[in-house]
Each structure stands twice: as structure tokens, then as C-alpha cells.
Amino acid sequence: MSLLQLADVSVSIGQVALLDRISLSVGKGEILGLVGESGSGKSLTALAAMGLLPLIGGRITGGAVAFDGQDMAAMTEVQRRSLRGRRIGFVSQNPMTALDPVTRIGAQIDVVSRLHLGLTRAQARARTVDLLTQLRIPEAATVAEAWPHQLSGGMKQRIVIAMALAGDPDLIIADEPTTALDVTVQAQIIQILGALVRERGLALLLITHDMGVVAQLCDRVAVLYAGRLAEEGPTAPIFAAPGHPYTRALIGCIPTEGMAKGALQGIPGTVPGALAFPSGCRFHPRCPQAQALCRAEAPQGNPACHFPGGADV
Amino acid sequence: MSDLLSVTGLTKRFQSGGGLFQRPRAMMAVREVSFTLARGEVLGVVGESGCGKSTLARLVLRLIEPTGGELRFDGTDLRALSPAALRKMRQRMAMVFQDPYSSLDPRFTLAQILAEPFAVQGQTPPDPGAMLETVGLPATMAQSHPHQLSGGQRQRVGIARALALSPDLVVLDEPTASLDVSIQAQIVALLTRLRQDRGLTYLFISHDLGLVRYFCDRVLVMYLGAVVEVLPRADAPPRHPYTAALQASAFVPDPAQRRTLAALTGEIPSPFDLPPGCAFAGRCPRASDLCRTRRPALDQGPHPVACFHPLKD
Numbered sequence: 001m002s003l004l005q006l007a008d009v010s011v012s013i014g015q016v017a018l019l020d021r022i023s024l025s026v027g028k029g030e031i032l033g034l035v036g037e038s039g040s041g042k043s044l045t046a047l048a049a050m051g052l053l054p055l056i057g058g059r060i061t062g063g064a065v066a067f068d069g070q071d072m073a074a075m076t077e078v079q080r081r082s083l084r085g086r087r088i089g090f091v092s093q094n095p096m097t098a099l100d101p102v103t104r105i106g107a108q109i110d111v112v113s114r115l116h117l118g119l120t121r122a123q124a125r126a127r128t129v130d131l132l133t134q135l136r137i138p139e140a141a142t143v144a145e146a147w148p149h150q151l152s153g154g155m156k157q158r159i160v161i162a163m164a165l166a167g168d169p170d171l172i173i174a175d176e177p178t179t180a181l182d183v184t185v186q187a188q189i190i191q192i193l194g195a196l197v198r199e200r201g202l203a204l205l206l207i208t209h210d211m212g213v214v215a216q217l218c219d220r221v222a223v224l225y226a227g228r229l230a231e232e233g234p235t236a237p238i239f240a241a242p243g244h245p246y247t248r249a250l251i252g253c254i255p256t257e258g259m260a261k262g263a264l265q266g267i268p269g270t271v272p273g274a275l276a277f278p279s280g281c282r283f284h285p286r287c288p289q290a291q292a293l294c295r296a297e298a299p300q301g302n303p304a305c306h307f308p309g310g311a312d313v
Numbered sequence: 314m315s316d317l318l319s320v321t322g323l324t325k326r327f328q329s330g331g332g333l334f335q336r337p338r339a340m341m342a343v344r345e346v347s348f349t350l351a352r353g354e355v356l357g358v359v360g361e362s363g364c365g366k367s368t369l370a371r372l373v374l375r376l377i378e379p380t381g382g383e384l385r386f387d388g389t390d391l392r393a394l395s396p397a398a399l400r401k402m403r404q405r406m407a408m409v410f411q412d413p414y415s416s417l418d419p420r421f422t423l424a425q426i427l428a429e430p431f432a433v434q435g436q437t438p439p440d441p442g443a444m445l446e447t448v449g450l451p452a453t454m455a456q457s458h459p460h461q462l463s464g465g466q467r468q469r470v471g472i473a474r475a476l477a478l479s480p481d482l483v484v485l486d487e488p489t490a491s492l493d494v495s496i497q498a499q500i501v502a503l504l505t506r507l508r509q510d511r512g513l514t515y516l517f518i519s520h521d522l523g524l525v526r527y528f529c530d531r532v533l534v535m536y537l538g539a540v541v542e543v544l545p546r547a548d549a550p551p552r553h554p555y556t557a558a559l560q561a562s563a564f565v566p567d568p569a570q571r572r573t574l575a576a577l578t579g580e581i582p583s584p585f586d587l588p589p590g591c592a593f594a595g596r597c598p599r600a601s602d603l604c605r606t607r608r609p610a611l612d613q614g615p616h617p618v619a620c621f622h623p624l625k626d
Contacts, residue, residue, distance in 0.1 A: 037493045038464070152581075153362065182361045182520050184577045187562035209493045212564025216571055236568045253498040254566045255527035258548065262505060264527060266498030270463050 001069075002027045003171050003203045004049055008063035011041075011048050013056065016274050018044055019227045021063065026171065026203040031194070033218035033235070034207045035250060039271040040224040042207045046173050049205065050088055051080040068170070086116040089164030091174040095156035099148040105159055106144030112166035131162045135192060154185035161192065171203045172196075178213065190217050211251045215239055223247045226272055226282040231303035243303030246283050281306065316385075317482055317514050318350040318373065323382035325368055329585075340584040342368040344538040345382070352481070355508065355515040357529030357547075359522050359559065363581060365538040366518045367411075370486045373516060374406055375399060387481070404434055407475035411487040413467035417459040423470055424455040430477040438477075448473045449503060465496035469503065476507065484516045489524070501528055522559045534559070537584055537592040543617045552616060552623040554597050591621070 002025035132140035331337030442452025
């Protein structure tokens, strides 16, 4: 049974429609990868899932977000606030800015469990040290007394993950948690996130632009393009036979062992802005196989493509 | 092919701190690095944050002064040049910076940004539109400001500026690190095309071994300021355990090839306080007592490696 479910969610800021009927779900013990380029609407989807759209002046114009079977829209703001941090943990993209530079590491983590679990200072600190140890941070008690500037990027990202875990959540939403990090550190963080899901039965919504990360970690993948879902499903079949040309293009962007020189071309052009979404299929200006039909009519279904699998036309 | 650039024993020592009650601390950012770069070649430099690869890039262009070593560009000793002669020589070498957001002046139009290299050399700038077109941007953008551009477009402007004076050598310092994978692939395709059209020589700095192997002819692997391995061909199997670990950290975009990532545990030691032996010994699965007491030197074979227990070739 799914813990987080978005059903046909549309989002606007002012008069501008940004997300168009996004449906996805994450269950316990499951990792869903939400992929797409910058500007696809990935982070906006995460904000919608947490009920944080009012922060940026956005609102849900259609569809519903349900957490553990309860409609988020029907809750009061106080109820929603008690979910965030407690049952929904959040890991942000940039660990350099996610931590308060003038507060010691330990205090920043303690506050989560004191607020949400009602622990005393001493209990909270014990829990913090325990969490840091689980995240394979050596000498956790010492690190808890350190300042953010004393830690490396990879260590800081683990601190941010510890903050997300401190309220003992059921769901973690991680927005590009490894983008700002070195490859070796990326691998460590991905390993840690995977282990957390398996050991604790967490649900993880992982936002990324890197199909390599999805392939290595995620059970399911949802591909987002210009505010619409291009394709959604279990990871292995989508990588074996991507239905949407955008999915195929994203996979083809990663240089792999033995790839011929010149084979890497990228996706021409950029993601259109919300004020200039193209007609029909929004990917058609960048699509190598676009036809007249693609310009005229928006494709429905999954994959959302008139010619899925690159069928000859 | 003649060598365009020859670097021998290049060293940079930084000092920090020091005051009334503190002795200054010194670190070797780059330690005894030697290599040659043939005309038309693409040499990759790969390593984690803090390994000295960006310092090396700046040393090669003499943007910062080396502490020791020799630097020859097309037969001329760069370190012996007067400031005026160096400026003249700089026409022939250029750099593309990592962050296209901070490397373009926000108050300049693209035309002004592209005219600056000519102003520095006392030349009349040509039509900026043509320069934009060589990097795949429309000529009509010349009067735009950087804030109107996406990250990928900005990096194209950075490349156009580097190519303005038709240099022989271009140093690329992680030109795609802050971009989406789809845009990264576009930029790499552009760099490949420009190299073919203009016979450029590249020194390509990156933390992504997969990308470096795709793009470069030879690869230097750096760890904490020193070169630990030189891959004679991009597809050569790694001999140093560190290179092997970098390779194992890559996210292969194929769920059928899931593997245990994070071959590396532990943190990079502080460059101010290096262990006496091999700098990698603390994280190395093959380390012996010898590694912890003596520092291995780079051997001089066809596939140089600085390791007492290298992997089989």
C-alpha cells in the first residue's frame, strides 16, 4: 500500500500552470526515482507532496496528495506541520546551505527529536550520536560538538540525512542529495540511503537528474518533462526498453565504459519555460522522431508518447 | 607530435594561519607533478575535491606562481617571462572555468564579455555574433546579459570567450560540473567538435572518471597533490587501487549492472597533516605496513603508477 500518493496533481503559481496532472506513489521499503532536467518540475513536485507550495506562492489546482491514506488538503496547517519532520523527512540538495553555520552540528539534529518526539536534551543527544554512528560517522560524539564549516561536503550531507531521520520518519524526500558531491562521496551517500530503506522499511522519493543514480538505486522511476510525466514504471524494464524518447535521451547522456568517441550528443536545446510550453507533446521541439501529430496533440498514457519505443513511422 | 606543454616537478606550497600565538601551517597543494602535453592531445586530470587539480590548472597558466618546478610552453620557459611577455603569451592559452554563474560579469552584455580578451591584448574585437555562433548560440544574443541565459548557455559563452584569441591550449576546469547531465553531454560534444575544427589541445580537469575516459586520450590521476597514476590510454585498466575505487564509484546507467558502490570508506586525510607513508593508505584495501611508512614514487614504465602493490595490468 502506498504511503505517499499523488493523483493527477496540477500546480500553478499565480496564473501560470507549472505541473500538469502528475500521478505517482511511493510505498514502504520502496525507492522511487523522480528524474528530469533542471526546470522539469521535480522540486515543485516535492514541495507539493509536503504541502509546502504556499511558501513559494503556489497552489494545487487539481488532483489530490494523500499521505498514509489521508488527504493532505483536508488537514489543517498544524496537522501538516506535525507531519513534516516527524513522518516526512527532507534532504536538500546543497548541504553547504542546509545547515546553520552558527549552530553546532549536534544541536541542529537534537532540535528535531526534541520537537517531534518530545525527548529531553540528554535523550536527544544520545539519539543524535546514535544516528551519526549509524551513518558511519567516526567519533560521533565529537562531531556533534563541531561547527558545520569544520566538516567536508560528504560529512555535511550525512548530517542533513541525520536531521531528516531524527524524527523517525516513514518517508524521506531527497532532492538531488548527491549532486554537489564528489563521485566517491556520492557513492557512499547512495549506499547509505539504500541501506536505510532496506533496514528501516522507509519509503524514499529520490529526485535526481542522473539516470546512473536511478539505475543503481531505485525500484521505480518516474520521468518528468516540462511539468508532465513522460513515463513511469519499474526501473529494470524502463532501462531495458525505454518507451519515451526523452527517457532514452536521458540514459544516453551518461558516458559509459567503451562508448565510442563522439557518441555522446546530449539532448539538443533546453527545457522550455512555463510561459512558453510548446503545443502538443511538450518534448516535440527536441525530439528526434517528432511528427505532425506530436505538434498538434498532447499524448496521453504511459509512456506519454504517440510513437512509444521509437516505432517506425 | 611536438610537446606543446611540458611540466617538470611542478610544486605549489600554500601557507595559512600564523599570528602572534600560532605558527603558520603549510600544505603542499601540488607536489612534484610532471607531464607533457602533445599538440592536439586531450589530457585528463581526475581526482576528488582537494586533490590539487584546480591548483594545477592555475599553475599551468601561471595564474598563481609555482613554488618550484619548470613550466615550458611551446619551448618557452613560462616562469622566466616578464609580466608583459607573459600577457602576450597568454593569447595562446585560455581557460574555461567551473562555475558559469560567477565567471561572467553580470553587468556586461555578452558582446562586452567577448570583447574583453581583445581589449586586454590591445586588439579590435571582431563581430561577437560570429563568436556566439561557433559555440552554437544565436548571434542575436550578443546584447543579452548573463542572467537571461541558462547554465548551459552561459558555459557556451565561457567557451566562446576562451576561444576568442584563437589559443593553442585550453585548460578546462570542470566545465560541466555544475550542469545537468543532458547539458554536460551537449558541452562535451561541442568541445569535441571545436577541437577537431581548430586543432586545439585540452587539459581537461574533472572528478568524473567516466567522463574523462570518454573524452581524453591520456589521464593523470591525482590524490592529495600528487599524481598516483598515468593512464596511457583512456581505456587502460587501472593499476592504482585509488583509480580502481574511482571507477567502481561510477553510476552505470544499467540496473542489470548494480554493484556494491562505495568501495572507498573513510575521509581524505588533511593536507596539512599528511601521514608519513602513502597518502591513500588509510582508505586502501591493499595497504600494508610498508605503505604506512614509506611514500611510493611514480615509476617510469609505459603505465606509471605510484603504488607498492599495484593491480595487475
